[in-house]
Amino acid sequence: MNSMNKSMISLEGSAVSSLELVLKYLHMTGEIVWYYENPKLKNIIFHRPDTLVEMLRAIFRHDFDKHVVYNETYGKLASLTSKKFEMMKEDFLTKGLMMLEMLHYCLLHFQLSVEARDMFIDLMLKFDLCYEVPKFAGAPSTFASSRVLKFPWFLSTEEPKSLGAEWPEKIPADIIEISFKLQFPTSTPPNFFEKTSARLQNHILQREDWKNGVLGYRNRTKILVCRESVDSGTDVNVAVRGSDLQEIWYLITSCHTDMMVLLQEWPFVHYEQYLVCTHCRFTGVEEPYLYPAEILQHVCPRKVYRLQCCPDYKDATIPACLVYPLDPDFQDDIGEHIKTVKEFLQSLEDTVDSGRAAPLTDFGLSYVAARLGVEWTLVTLSLGLTQPEIEQIQLDNPYQVVKQITMALIRWRDRQRISQSEDRLLRELFEALLEQGRRDLVEDIQMKYGIDEGLFILV
Numbered sequence: 001m002n003s004m005n006k007s008m009i010s011l012e013g014s015a016v017s018s019l020e021l022v023l024k025y026l027h028m029t030g031e032i033v034w035y036y037e038n039p040k041l042k043n044i045i046f047h048r049p050d051t052l053v054e055m056l057r058a059i060f061r062h063d064f065d066k067h068v069v070y071n072e073t074y075g076k077l078a079s080l081t082s083k084k085f086e087m088m089k090e091d092f093l094t095k096g097l098m099m100l101e102m103l104h105y106c107l108l109h110f111q112l113s114v115e116a117r118d119m120f121i122d123l124m125l126k127f128d129l130c131y132e133v134p135k136f137a138g139a140p141s142t143f144a145s146s147r148v149l150k151f152p153w154f155l156s157t158e159e160p161k162s163l164g165a166e167w168p169e170k171i172p173a174d175i176i177e178i179s180f181k182l183q184f185p186t187s188t189p190p191n192f193f194e195k196t197s198a199r200l201q202n203h204i205l206q207r208e209d210w211k212n213g214v215l216g217y218r219n220r221t222k223i224l225v226c227r228e229s230v231d232s233g234t235d236v237n238v239a240v241r242g243s244d245l246q247e248i249w250y251l252i253t254s255c256h257t258d259m260m261v262l263l264q265e266w267p268f269v270h271y272e273q274y275l276v277c278t279h280c281r282f283t284g285v286e287e288p289y290l291y292p293a294e295i296l297q298h299v300c301p302r303k304v305y306r307l308q309c310c311p312d313y314k315d316a317t318i319p320a321c322l323v324y325p326l327d328p329d330f331q332d333d334i335g336e337h338i339k340t341v342k343e344f345l346q347s348l349e350d351t352v353d354s355g356r357a358a359p360l361t362d363f364g365l366s367y368v369a370a371r372l373g374v375e376w377t378l379v380t381l382s383l384g385l386t387q388p389e390i391e392q393i394q395l396d397n398p399y400q401v402v403k404q405i406t407m408a409l410i411r412w413r414d415r416q417r418i419s420q421s422e423d424r425l426l427r428e429l430f431e432a433l434l435e436q437g438r439r440d441l442v443e444d445i446q447m448k449y450g451i452d453e454g455l456f457i458l459v
């Protein structure tokens, strides 16, 4: 503090750095709270730290159930009837959902202006203490509210019953899984898991939460983040499953980056991080090989498609794109990666009883897409897509031709599947490919998926 005092006297340099020094000083003396080391909070300064703490306490209280009860005068001020109040309280205590009206009620005695209350909400959002959610059918009280916040701290313990179906233990056929873990051997930083969970909201479109986990969805890709007690410490496991390699990597690297940024808040915490070997996961090895997760900060080397597998399986190979991240936005050789992964999944099918993959799965169609060339628009037109539909798909996925083709094929499949059998669909696809002179691709699909040629007499 002494050196700080001295430097205060001889303030020089830019106004910004002078201001920074003054703020640091005020922070150290406890006059203000300013998180100058945290990139996200750097621009926020709390002038009355005590009140802020009191306000947070009003919400994060362990005896919320007992303490926060209905009072008619307050109810009127917060425009809450006792019935609405009870419904919202229940949603908060069981689902972690806080309606704006309920928040208003809890903070009434602070006599905040509307602006101050909004600012407080912004702070909680920036702090990753909560995230904003849309109104949804599962919680009718959300429709009685103008704004809904979710606090991952207030969640019931149990896993949702649907988890087993949504995320089966065994990886389904033609689905790719990539996972990493953070291990905290002694103590986990307080609220690390909840904050990670809150940040995940930026990357997913739908979610299901419970006390020790989140299952999130982004388009056709799923992410599972779980907290697990191990010996005296805690593991946080992150796994992503899907068929779109770039989207899988988007979720893995975004979640990993969020965690690394959050951990800066606890500079002395001890942790280890690992990327789980995908080959080991697929073959069902009990203790998969663990790569250092620092790999996640690198991108897949150019023109490298296959690597020697992990030291536990030196004779096997693994697609490079299942170890090194792909660029989520632009990967010009994505087709080559898809082909390599297809061969890898196929090689595992002989050794693992994972159920036979079909060419019409999402990944199967992305394999077809990876092997199609400029003739793809003609193929999808003859499958019944319209020119405007194709143009829209191109606009939605700029510079990602393989993804455009995959999306077009998925759209055709989903539309026809309602009324037609898989065999009929496959025949339609084969005919469209033959029309464009792609007998080679038809034969390749028949061979790769072990389709009896007799089933499809091709002329």
Ligand SMILES: [Zn+2]
Pocket (backbone or CB within 6 Å): 277, 278, 279, 280, 281, 288, 289, 309, 310, 312, 313
């Ligand atoms: Zn392995």
